[in-house]
Amino acid sequence: MKKSTKIFILLLLVALVVVPLKLLPDAEFSGADGEAEGVIQQIAPSYEPWFEPLIEPASGEIESFLFALQAAIGASVIAYYLGYRKASKKNA
Incomplete structure (x- = not known):
């Protein structure tokens, strides 16, 4: 870089x-x-409300951590897909 x-x-x-x-x-x-x-x-x-959460995090910090973890997993999946597409185009 x-x-x-x-x-x-x-x-x-x-x-x-x-x-x-x-x-x-x-x-x-x-x-x-x-x-x-x-x-x-x-x-x-x-x-x-007609629905209650299945799991209620113990604190706001845990809730923030779980949200950040969800975002990181989603970003990883998107990055993997984009890298896979780029590599497959390069090898084709």
Whole structure:
């Protein structure tokens, strides 16, 4: 990998991770599930969910870990597929 590519990746990571945290120090980062629940309670206060989670994580950290693990597995599958396609085209 070229040195300029490594520098670009490093700057991209800084821009995507550090800059938002510095610009929004008091921001509350929450997921879409919590936002949707709030809107549903405003629209229909008597609504009862018809499904409960099969497994409730013990803490928010475990929930975040499981979400990150799910994202990593998905990214790995996509990367494998793209690499497989590129190699099969190269060998054809």
